[in-house]
Amino acid sequence: MAQYTRISGSVGLITLKNPPVNALSAVVRQGIVDSVERALGEPEVKCLVICGQSGKFCGGADIREFGKKMTGPPLIPVFHAIEAAAKPVVAAIEGIALGGGLELALGCHYRIAHSKAKLGLPEVTLGLLPAAAGSQRLPRLIGVPAALDLITTGRHVTAAEALQLGIVDQVTDHNTVDAAVKFALSVAGQSLDARRISTFPCPRLSNLDAVFEAAMQKVRQAARGAIAPVACVQAVRAAATLPYAQGLEREKELMATLFTSGQARALQYSFFAQRAVGRWSMPSGARWDTSKPKPIRKAAVIGLGTMGRGITVGLAQAGLSVVAVETQEKQLMEAKQAVSGMLERGAKKRGVSPPLGNISYSSNIKTVGDVDLVIEAVFEDMALKKEVFQQLSAVCRPGTFLCTNTSGLDIDDLASQTPNPELVVGMHFFAPAHVMKLLEVVYGPRSSPQAVATAMQLGKVIGKVSVAVGNCQGFVGNRMLSPYLSQANFLLEEGATPEFVDQVLEEFGFAMGAFRMSDLSGLDVGWRVRKAAGLVVPGKPARMRQGCRYSPLGDLLCEQGRFGQKTGSGWYQYDKPGSRVAKPDPWLHSFLEEYRARHGLVARRIDHQEVLERCLYSLINEGFRILEEGIAAGPEDIDVIYVLGYSWPRHRGGPMFYADMVGLTRVLERLEFYHQAHPDVPSLQPCNLLRKLVASGTPPIHRWREVIKKVHSQL
Numbered sequence: 001m002a003q004y005t006r007i008s009g010s011v012g013l014i015t016l017k018n019p020p021v022n023a024l025s026a027v028v029r030q031g032i033v034d035s036v037e038r039a040l041g042e043p044e045v046k047c048l049v050i051c052g053q054s055g056k057f058c059g060g061a062d063i064r065e066f067g068k069k070m071t072g073p074p075l076i077p078v079f080h081a082i083e084a085a086a087k088p089v090v091a092a093i094e095g096i097a098l099g100g101g102l103e104l105a106l107g108c109h110y111r112i113a114h115s116k117a118k119l120g121l122p123e124v125t126l127g128l129l130p131a132a133a134g135s136q137r138l139p140r141l142i143g144v145p146a147a148l149d150l151i152t153t154g155r156h157v158t159a160a161e162a163l164q165l166g167i168v169d170q171v172t173d174h175n176t177v178d179a180a181v182k183f184a185l186s187v188a189g190q191s192l193d194a195r196r197i198s199t200f201p202c203p204r205l206s207n208l209d210a211v212f213e214a215a216m217q218k219v220r221q222a223a224r225g226a227i228a229p230v231a232c233v234q235a236v237r238a239a240a241t242l243p244y245a246q247g248l249e250r251e252k253e254l255m256a257t258l259f260t261s262g263q264a265r266a267l268q269y270s271f272f273a274q275r276a277v278g279r280w281s282m283p284s285g286a287r288w289d290t291s292k293p294k295p296i297r298k299a300a301v302i303g304l305g306t307m308g309r310g311i312t313v314g315l316a317q318a319g320l321s322v323v324a325v326e327t328q329e330k331q332l333m334e335a336k337q338a339v340s341g342m343l344e345r346g347a348k349k350r351g352v353s354p355p356l357g358n359i360s361y362s363s364n365i366k367t368v369g370d371v372d373l374v375i376e377a378v379f380e381d382m383a384l385k386k387e388v389f390q391q392l393s394a395v396c397r398p399g400t401f402l403c404t405n406t407s408g409l410d411i412d413d414l415a416s417q418t419p420n421p422e423l424v425v426g427m428h429f430f431a432p433a434h435v436m437k438l439l440e441v442v443y444g445p446r447s448s449p450q451a452v453a454t455a456m457q458l459g460k461v462i463g464k465v466s467v468a469v470g471n472c473q474g475f476v477g478n479r480m481l482s483p484y485l486s487q488a489n490f491l492l493e494e495g496a497t498p499e500f501v502d503q504v505l506e507e508f509g510f511a512m513g514a515f516r517m518s519d520l521s522g523l524d525v526g527w528r529v530r531k532a533a534g535l536v537v538p539g540k541p542a543r544m545r546q547g548c549r550y551s552p553l554g555d556l557l558c559e560q561g562r563f564g565q566k567t568g569s570g571w572y573q574y575d576k577p578g579s580r581v582a583k584p585d586p587w588l589h590s591f592l593e594e595y596r597a598r599h600g601l602v603a604r605r606i607d608h609q610e611v612l613e614r615c616l617y618s619l620i621n622e623g624f625r626i627l628e629e630g631i632a633a634g635p636e637d638i639d640v641i642y643v644l645g646y647s648w649p650r651h652r653g654g655p656m657f658y659a660d661m662v663g664l665t666r667v668l669e670r671l672e673f674y675h676q677a678h679p680d681v682p683s684l685q686p687c688n689l690l691r692k693l694v695a696s697g698t699p700p701i702h703r704w705r706e707v708i709k710k711v712h713s714q715l
């Protein structure tokens with residue numbers, strides 16, 4: 001609702017009340033209309049102030065109302081009524097003014113912000129544009145280049161930047177509502193002619209075409225197929241070239257296309273999924289709301305390779321005290337230098353001082369005796385990790401949580417090295433660990449709910465989106481990647497090239513196709529895993545292993561020392577080791593031809609559809625297996641992992657959301673088709689849960705949990 005009160009006799013105060021972020025629901029919109037009307041009708045009232053309760057101005061349109069039947073007054077006329085008011089209206093911005101919240105403020109005549117407030121038009125991140133006249137008012141207020149930047153990126157700006165840009169008129173460190181009331185009284189009675197943004201001409205640009213061409217090129221490059229950023233540029237162009245009323249029509253037209261698009265649905269699903277994963281549960285029944293985390297003040301990181309360094313930076317930046325341990329003195333010195341450099345660069349960017357003093361370095365593992373939690377980040381080798389866990393058990397005080405940063409090793413096996421397996425959890429960070437938002441928190445069968453809650457909470461403290469998942473080979477992300485990569489390899493055997501497969505996957509929206517990504521991460525990584533699994537048999541490149549089809553192509557490249565970017569060749573060639581520019585490699589093409597000839601394979605023409613379906617549907621099928629086994633609690637968990645950790649295009653929601661969009665019946669049919677053609681590839685065999693979902697009438701994704709629950713209860 002919106003509550004109307006009178007203060008200081010002559011000020012009408014409208015307070016938005018819709019926890020948690022005062023979103024502009026139908027009731028709130030109606031409340032604003034009624035309050036404004038009332039204030040304008042009261043002769044004693046000289047001016048108005050609009051604020052939000054609980055220190056939050058407004059988080060924008062109520063996203064939960066999208067996709068439902070529209071009720072209540074639409075936003076644009078509400079904001080026009082405010083702008084047209086004959087009494088000054090001042091927005092008192094505390095906390096947030098985002099999306100429709102900022103558009104509301106732009107409809108007001110003046111804006112006063114608290115110094116800690118964040119402002120922005122993040123609609124683009126939800127697949128939309130600021131269609132409550134924001135795309136038309138903001139360029140008129142701050143000019144085209146700055147408006148283009150804010151509207152196409154959706155970034156939030158601080159109050160200080162908003163003041164500099166001219167979005168707000170004043171910033172205060174004190175009570176914002178008091179400041180706004182004082183300000184409103186000071187301008188009461190003054191002409192408002194120069195305060196109505198919709199009447200402003202858009203600041204002229206001499207190089208208008210060039211500015212828009214450059215903006216369009218930039219968004220197209222970054223968008224990877226997303227349509228909202230493109231529409232945002234078009235809407236701002238309308239503001240720059242058309243009268244306000246016509247610009248508004250264009251904004252409406254563009255919004256109509258976006259509003260009902262699959263991309264908007266996907267991005268809004270993703271928004272809620274990222275919040276839903278915080279409400280984790282385990283098959284044992286343990287849950288986020290019944291498991292209390294222990295506060296972590298001091299942590300240790302063991303092993304200061306690339307991952308350990310990134311984790312140390314993340315912890316120190318979040319204000320934790322960190323003991324960073326590396327037993328090799330030379331590496332310890334190198335790591336100290338590298339970590340300090342990362343902290344200094346990060347601090348410079350954020351305009352703060354680097355938290356160098358939060359870290360103490362040591363080559364002696366015994367120095368971790370007084371920490372609350374340890375993150376072991378040594379080399380991905382089970383024997384080595386076991387040794388470290390045994391040492392930790394001897395030196396850590398009772399109750400210390402022991403976490404391992406691993407991308408797929410058995411958490412329970414490791415936990416068995418300690419007398420307290422309930423304190424052990426996996427924390428799978430993604431490289432670079434201080435940058436990537438995703439953290440897989442892996443619980444073993446003996447991990448206590450408190451250990452999981454503590455790791456999840458620590459992830460939040462260091463700015464990660466943490467997803468709790470069960471223990472299995474590769475956990476969720478890497479386990480699903482395995483069939484995807486296998487299909488990519490099989491496609492090469494059957495006639496495709498790495499360039500073609502990557503092109504198809506990149507057109508779908510991945511930042512990198514399967515082969516460019518493998519070259520970047522290093523082909524030796526998978527080689528080591530396959531060796532450990534007994535799949536690599538030197539001198540035996542046969543295409544079957546353990547009764548299933550197997551492609552030894554990656555192993556053969558590794559045997560030649562082709563590990564990818566770091567060695568200057570892999571699936572592609574590079575100018576020099578470490579170079580990032582992948583070029584098609586004639587050697588690789590001849591190698592593939594020889595390989596096919598040796599195995600009696602006849603190259604056939606493989607089309608776009610087959611590449612996409614075989615790679616994506618095998619990955620999705622594995623996702624259903626993971627749900628069936630209870631390794632992930634719901635499809636949102638998988639989707640968040642893929643969007644944040646594996647560059648799955650955000651505007652496609654994630655693999656499970658994509659399956660829902662494509663239609664489960666279609667996914668099932670195509671998997672059956674490919675499995676018939678390749679019966680020796682088990683990952684193409686549709687899993688039980690997928691069949692059950694189709695048999696139960698293909699419910700929409702938000703109802704899959706009901707079917708999953710039934711499947712689990714039958715097991």
Ligand SMILES: CC(C)(COP(=O)(O)OP(=O)(O)OC[C@H]1O[C@@H](n2cnc3c(N)ncnc32)[C@H](O)[C@@H]1OP(=O)(O)O)[C@@H](O)C(=O)NCCC(=O)NCCSC(=O)/C=C/CCCCCCCCCCCCC(=O)O
Nearest residue numbers: 023059060061062063064098099100122131132256259275
């Ligand atoms: C920064 C935040 C605000 C707060 O962050 P934090 O403190 O970390 O808390 P969170 O965990 O993120 O959030 C707390 C809970 O609040 C929920 N929430 C947050 N924002 C909203 C919201 N805007 N609406 C509803 N719910 C919201 C959140 O989900 C959490 O709850 P839960 O845990 O999930 O239960 C942060 O939350 C944030 O960034 N929020 C989003 C801000 C944002 O993006 N705002 C913009 C929203 S879109 C908008 O404003 C659009 C405006 C113009 C719309 C014009 C509409 C016109 C329709 C015309 C249609 C024409 C087409 C016709 C087609 C046809 O012809 O049919």
